[in-house]
Amino acid sequence: MTIDPWPIEPLWAQLAAGLREKITSGELAPGDPLPSELTLQQEHGVSRGTVRHAVRVLRDEGLVVTFPGRGTFVPPKEHSRQRPDDSNH
C-alpha cells in the first residue's frame, strides 16, 4: 500500500482506501487492532491528522471501533460496547 504524495485523491482518502481493503480482504480480521496512529503516520509519511481523518472515515462506515487509550480494532459482528480485551494484569 503506497500513498501518492501528489494526490489525485486526498491523502486521507488514499489511506482510508488502503485500510479498508485490508479489512474487507480479511488481512485484518475481526478483533485485530489496526496499526497505531503513530505507526501509520510513520509508515506512510503523513501527519497524525491525516491518519486520524482516514480512521474517522472507517469508523463512520462501521468498519472499525476505537477505544480511547487502547487502540482501534476491527469489530466482531456482534460487538457489545465493551473493551476488546480484558485479559490484563
Added chain:
Amino acid sequence: MTIDPWPIEPLWAQLAAGLREKITSGELAPGDPLPSELTLQQEHGVSRGTVRHAVRVLRDEGLVVTFPGRGTFVPPKEHSRQRPDDSNH
C-alpha cells in the same frame, strides 16, 4: 458502583465520585481503610494509574490520607495520631 467504559466523565472522575459517596454516606467511616489500589483496579476493571488519579483527587479534597506502605484511610475529624490503627502488641 459501576464504571462506564464509554465515559461521559473520565474514568478517574467516576471512580472518585463513587468513593466520595461511600465516604460522605458513612459507608466508609473515619479510620477505615480504602480498598487497596490493586483491589480497586481489579474491582472496577481500570488501570492502576486511573485508580491513583481518583485517590489523588480525594486526597486533595482532604477526604482521605495516604500512608506509603500502609494504605489510604478516611481520617478522623481531629487527626492527632499519625497511625489510623495501633492495636498491636
Added chain:
DNA sequence: GAGAATTTGTACGTATGTATG
C-alpha cells in the same frame, strides 16, 4: 531478626481525544 507479602511511590512507554497555531 529474616524473608515474604502487601501497599504505595515513581518512572517509562504506548495510544487515543481534544485544542491551538
Added chain:
DNA sequence: ACATACATACGTACAAATTCT
C-alpha cells in the same frame, strides 16, 4: 495538511515503606 501540547487511559517494572509469617 502539518506540528505541538496537554489530557485521559492502559501496561510494565522497579523501589520504598510497612506488615505478616
